[in-house]
Amino acid sequence: xxxxxxxxxxxxxxxxxxxxxxxxxxxxxxxxxxxxxxxxxxxxxxxxxxxxxxxxxxxxxxxxxxxxxxxxxxxxxxxxxxxxxxxxxxxxxxxxxxxxxxxxxxxxxxxxx
Numbered sequence: 001x002x003x004x005x006x007x008x009x010x011x012x013x014x015x016x017x018x019x020x021x022x023x024x025x026x027x028x029x030x031x032x033x034x035x036x037x038x039x040x041x042x043x044x045x046x047x048x049x050x051x052x053x054x055x056x057x058x059x060x061x062x063x064x065x066x067x068x069x070x071x072x073x074x075x076x077x078x079x080x081x082x083x084x085x086x087x088x089x090x091x092x093x094x095x096x097x098x099x100x101x102x103x104x105x106x107x108x109x110x111x112x113x
Contacts, residue, residue: 020032
């Protein structure tokens with residue numbers, strides 16, 4: 001899990017990301033925006049009930065999403081805010097593969113150095 005200052009708040013999501021840009025990968029929908037004046041990048045991970053019915057599975061996916069995104073924070077633009085939403089409930093995918101998929105999405109969004 002990321003530290004609280006590295007995660008998004010509900011207000012930030014509603015204010016900036018609902019009309020933000022989107023990139024769809026095979027496992028994630030990446031919503032992102034750039035807020036000038038932000039000092040640190042912020043990332044949150046969501047898993048809907050439509051994707052995974054059981055809360056145990058949703059929580060496991062969220063933790064894996066945070067674990068995959070955490071090492072990439074240092075390379076992200078400080079002004080970026082990102083919401084990762086899982087599209088498939090695949091919990092057997094290796095963490096390195098998830099991390100590489102996120103990195104490619106961030107590079108495509110031009111928010112990764």
